[in-house]
Amino acid sequence: xxxxxxxxxxxxxxxxxxxxxxxxxxxxxxxxxxxxxxxxxxxxxxxxxxxxxxxxxxxxxxxxxxxxxxxxxxxxxxxxxxxxxxxxxxxxxxxxxxxxxxxxxxxxxxxxxxxxxxxxxxxxxxxxxxxxxxxxxxxxxxxxxxxxxxxxxxxxxxxxxxxxxxxxxxxxxxxxxxxxxxxxxxxxxxxxxxxxxxxxxxxxxxxxxxxxxxxxxxxxxxxxxxxxxxxxxxxxxxxxxxxxxxxxxxxxxxxxxxxxxxxxxxxxxxxxxxxxxxxxxxxxxxxxxxxxxx
Amino acid sequence: xxxxxxxxxxxxxxxxxxxxxxxxxxxxxxxxxxxxxxxxxxxxxxxxxxxxxxxxxxxxxxxxxxxxxxxxxxxxxxxxxxxxxxxxxxxxxxxxxxxxxxxxxxxxxxxxxxxxxxxxxxxxxxxxxxxxxxxxxxxxxxxxxxxxxxxxxxxxxxxxxxxxxxxxxxxxxxxxxxxxxxxxxxxxxxxxxxxxxxxxxxxxxxxxxxxxxxxxxxxxxxxxxxxxxxxxxxxxxxxxxxxxxxxxxxxxxxxxxxxxxxxxxxxxxxxxxxxxxxxxxx
Numbered sequence: 001x002x003x004x005x006x007x008x009x010x011x012x013x014x015x016x017x018x019x020x021x022x023x024x025x026x027x028x029x030x031x032x033x034x035x036x037x038x039x040x041x042x043x044x045x046x047x048x049x050x051x052x053x054x055x056x057x058x059x060x061x062x063x064x065x066x067x068x069x070x071x072x073x074x075x076x077x078x079x080x081x082x083x084x085x086x087x088x089x090x091x092x093x094x095x096x097x098x099x100x101x102x103x104x105x106x107x108x109x110x111x112x113x114x115x116x117x118x119x120x121x122x123x124x125x126x127x128x129x130x131x132x133x134x135x136x137x138x139x140x141x142x143x144x145x146x147x148x149x150x151x152x153x154x155x156x157x158x159x160x161x162x163x164x165x166x167x168x169x170x171x172x173x174x175x176x177x178x179x180x181x182x183x184x185x186x187x188x189x190x191x192x193x194x195x196x197x198x199x200x201x202x203x204x205x206x207x208x209x210x211x212x213x214x215x216x217x218x219x220x221x222x223x224x225x226x227x228x229x230x231x232x233x234x235x236x237x238x239x240x241x242x243x244x245x246x247x248x249x250x251x252x253x254x255x256x257x258x259x260x261x262x263x264x265x266x267x268x269x270x271x272x273x274x275x276x277x278x279x280x281x282x283x284x285x286x287x288x289x290x291x292x293x294x
Numbered sequence: 295x296x297x298x299x300x301x302x303x304x305x306x307x308x309x310x311x312x313x314x315x316x317x318x319x320x321x322x323x324x325x326x327x328x329x330x331x332x333x334x335x336x337x338x339x340x341x342x343x344x345x346x347x348x349x350x351x352x353x354x355x356x357x358x359x360x361x362x363x364x365x366x367x368x369x370x371x372x373x374x375x376x377x378x379x380x381x382x383x384x385x386x387x388x389x390x391x392x393x394x395x396x397x398x399x400x401x402x403x404x405x406x407x408x409x410x411x412x413x414x415x416x417x418x419x420x421x422x423x424x425x426x427x428x429x430x431x432x433x434x435x436x437x438x439x440x441x442x443x444x445x446x447x448x449x450x451x452x453x454x455x456x457x458x459x460x461x462x463x464x465x466x467x468x469x470x471x472x473x474x475x476x477x478x479x480x481x482x483x484x485x486x487x488x489x490x491x492x493x494x495x496x497x498x499x500x501x502x503x504x505x506x507x508x509x510x511x512x513x514x515x516x517x518x519x520x521x522x523x524x525x526x527x528x529x530x531x532x533x534x535x536x537x538x539x540x541x542x543x544x545x546x547x548x549x550x551x552x553x554x555x556x557x558x559x560x561x562x563x564x565x566x567x568x569x570x571x572x573x574x575x576x
C-alpha cells in the first residue's frame with residue numbers, strides 16, 4: 001500500500017510539467033476567452049474592460065453575417081468530410097494490396113498531407129487562376145468547359161474550390177488512418193470467406209466494412225472537428241469574401257481587424273461549443289475504442 | 295480458349311489497377327510539380343501553360359532573397375519549430391511515461407483532458423492567449439509563437455508517446471524494479487533507448503505541425519522580426535490584390551515545402567506509424 005501511494009506520487013511528479021504547461025497555454029487562455037466574451041474589451045487595452053453581460057451574444061445572434069459563417073462552416077464540413085472518407089477508403093484499399101511500387105505510391109500520397117496549408121492554398125490558387133491557370137487551360141483544351149471559370153471569384157465556385165483543395169490536402173490522412181485500420185483486421189475471417197467462395201463484393205460489404213467501422217468513425221470525427229475550425233485555407237483562397245467566410249475567420253476578423261475583443265471572443269466561444277458538442281458525442285460513442293483497457 | 299480469355303481478363307484488371315495508381319499519384323504530386331515548374335519561369339514565361347517548361351531561370355529565387363523578409367522568416371520558422379519540438383518532447387516524455395507505465399488514480403481523466411485539448415479550436419484561445427502574450431510582453435517575438443504552439447504540440451506529443459510507451463514489454467521494467475531501480479532511472483536507462491525511434495517520429499509530426507502553423511503566427515506577430523514562413527508567403531503581394539507575384543510565391547512555396555517533402559520521403563514509415571498510433575492503437 002505504501003509503495004502504491006509513493007508510485008502514484010511519482011506519477012503526478014512526472015506529469016507536473018505537462019499539466020502546468022497545459023494550464024498556462026490551454027485552460028487559462030480558454031477561461032479568459034470565456035470571460036472576455038462577456039465584456040466590451042478592445043484590442044488596444046484588453047485588461048481594462050467592462051462587464052456587459054450577454055450583450056455580445058445577443059448582437060451575435062442577430063447578425064446575419066454570423067449565421068452565414070455558421071452555415072458556411074457546417075456546409076464545408078458536410079461536403080468535404082464524406083468526400084474525404086470515400087476517396088480515403090478507396091486509396092486505403094489500393095495501398096492494402098501488395099504490388100510493385102506500393103512504397104512509392106504511399107510516399108506520393110503523403111506529399112499533400114505534408115505541404116503546409118498556406119502553400120497548398122497558394123499552389124491551387126495559382127493553378128485555378130481565372131486567366132492564367134493551368135486547370136482552366138486544360139479543361140478548355142479538353143473541351144470540358146467552353147470558357148475559363150472564375151474558380152476563386154464566383155460565390156458558389158469558390159466554395160467548391162475550397163472543398164476541393166481541402167479534399168486534396170486531407171484525404172491522405174484519412175487514407176493512412178483507414179489503411180492502418182485495414183492492416184489491423186484479423187486475417188482469418190477473410191481466409192475463411194475466400195475458402196467458402198464468397199464474392200469480393202460481399203466480403204467488402206459484409207466483412208471489411210463492419211470490422212472497419214470503429215476506425216472509420218474515429219477518422220470521420222477527427223476530420224469533422226478539423227473541418228469545423230477551418231481557417232488557413234479559406235483565409236488565403238477567398239479572403240474577405242462573406243460567401244465563404246467560416247466561423248474561425250469571422251471570430252478573428254472581429255477580434256483583430258475590428259479590434260473588438262469581446263465580440264470576437266463571443267463568436268469563438270460559440271465555435272468552441274459546437275466543437276465541444278461533437279467531441280463529447282465522439283468520446284461517448286468511442287470511449288472503448290479510444291481509451292482501450294487503460 | 296477459355297484460359298486465354300481468363301489471362302486477358304486478369305491482365306486487363308491489372309492494367310486498370312495500375313492506371314488507377316498512376317492517377318492517384320499524379321493527382322497528389324501534380325500541384326507540387328506545377329509549383330516547381332512555375333518557380334523556375336521568369337517574366338512573362340510564367341503565364342505559359344506548357345506542361346514541360348522551355349527555359350528555366352533562378353530569377354524568382356534571387357528575388358525572394360533580395361529582400362530580407364523571406365530569409366528572416368525562414369530563420370524564424372527554423373528556430374520556432376525546433377524550440378517547440380524540444381520543449382514539447384521533454385515535457386511529453388515525462389508525462390507519457392507516467393501515463394503509460396505507472397498505475398494511479400485519475401489516469402483516465404488526465405488522458406481525457408489531454409485528448410480534449412488536442413480537439414478544441416485554436417480560435418477559442420486566441421483572445422486569452424493574446425492577453426497572456428501582452429502581459430508577458432512577448433508580442434511580436436518568437437517566444438510568443440513557441441509559447442502558443444505548446445497548446446497544440448504538448449497534448450499531441452503526450453498522447454502519441456503514451457500509446458508508444460504502452461507497447462514496451464513489461465518484463466524489462468519488472469527486472470529493473472527487482473534490481474531496485476527508481477522510476478526516473480527506469481525512464482532514462484531503459485525506456486529512453488527503447489522509445490527513441492518513437493521520439494523521432496513524434497518529434498517529426500510536431501515539427502511539421504509547428505512549421506505549418508498559420509493562425510497564431512499571423513495574429514501574434516507584426517513585423518519581419520518574428521514572422522514565420524507561412525505568414526511571409528501569405529503576405530507576399532504585388533502592386534494590387536489582383537497582381538500577385540506568382541513566380542515569387544511559387545519559389546517561396548517550393549523552398550518551405552522541400553524540407554517537408556524530404557522528411558516524408560526519408561521517414562515515410564515512421565510518419566505513418568506515428569500518425570496512426572495516436573488514433574487507432576491509443
